[in-house]
Amino acid sequence: MMVMVDFAIIGGGIIGSAVARELARRQAGRVIVLEKEPALGRHSSGRNSGVIHSGINQKPGSLKARMCVEGSRRAREFCRRRGVPLRECGTLVVARGEQERRLLERLLEMGNACGVPDLQILTSGQMADREPEARGVAALLSPTGAVVDSVKFLEAVADEARELGVEYRLGTFVHRAEKGRLWTVEGPLDAGHIVNCAGLHADRIARMMGVRPDLRIIPFRGEYMEVSGLGVRSMIYEAPDLRFPFLGIHLTRGTDGRLLVGPSAVLSFGREAYEKQFPVQEAVEMLSWRQFWRMAASAAFLGLAWRNARTSLSRRAFEAEMLTLIKAPGPVRLKPARAGIRAQLVDSSGRLVDDLVLERADRSTHVLNAVSPGMTASLAFADYVADAALGSAPPKAV
């Protein structure tokens, strides 16, 4: 029997679930979430650093900056209300020399322009009072930075969506999409409007529907190590390289008490190659894209690739990188922890797209670059996506 819904959402990650919840809050009709995995949180939304970012490294005026600052406030409020494990411990970005001290000043200006509350530059003494093992000449403190259990956050958002009437179909892979109709393993489904929140596969779904075939998702794996032997209490970040949409390496004490360091940013030849697999068919497809070769030709990208390949291949290099941020009081032990894969959008000139991207087509809306801090932004961004899906907001042009 043909199923008919008002809104079909492809992907039950944090973005799809937040959008479903928002549509249900607005009583927009029958909403269904189609998720190919048997459980939630198998991809980016369950494999990230768990940081509710305050917005310090976002570009003033960007959609991401607005969504991050507002999303951070809403995510912390949501977690407190729903009892999701949350540590409101603040974020420190350390400067390891004079050049990075100037970068902190720049981050302070950017953060203030974005409306990030209560930012402050700390002297090395003040930094040591908060985090005695942090290494640096100064630090930027963002007191609203927090750490959440990402899977529990996602489950709580999905639970609230279900309570509002959203139907979840797990283990339901969408293999074909066109205007008003989806084909799943369970058969076809008709939808008044389709919202594409397929994360690492969002460009493929968009292309099936004739939307932005010029854009490609290129996957970047982020590898984490679990560290023992350090007393880090909160979060310590290196000053980011603002040319890239990725944050640098950082140490995060999770809500479970474990200390993780990472993630790296390594080019991955498979969209779900968490164990460093090399799926030949996918790799050949990626190597045939002009977007890939244009990206690969940039000198900045080559520098990033070299640095990250070293830390991916050598635990000693990973540890050396970590020790530029921290003074270890004794021997430290690193063991491989989870990996996540960033769904990084690349445009036809080979540029890594920095901002969140939303494309609106006839009876469909596509979220195409939900990179970090997408989890932080999710509840605010869901409002923006719901406006677009309901036809009241302009789409964001890339």
Ligand SMILES: Cc1cc2nc3c(=O)[nH]c(=O)nc-3n(C[C@H](O)[C@H](O)[C@H](O)COP(=O)(O)OP(=O)(O)OC[C@H]3O[C@@H](n4cnc5c(N)ncnc54)[C@H](O)[C@@H]3O)c2cc1C
């Ligand atoms: C290493 C790493 C660290 C990060 N750290 C942070 C952080 O600390 N803070 C922060 O705010 N953000 C962070 N992010 C970003 C954040 O995780 C993402 O922005 C967010 O999870 C994106 O959510 P999503 O729902 O778009 O993607 P996903 O969680 O990947 O969800 C997409 C879902 O779509 C499903 N799907 C795909 N194709 C189909 C199909 N054809 N049919 C049915 N279902 C389909 C997938 O199974 C998946 O569950 C990080 C990301 C990574 C990779």
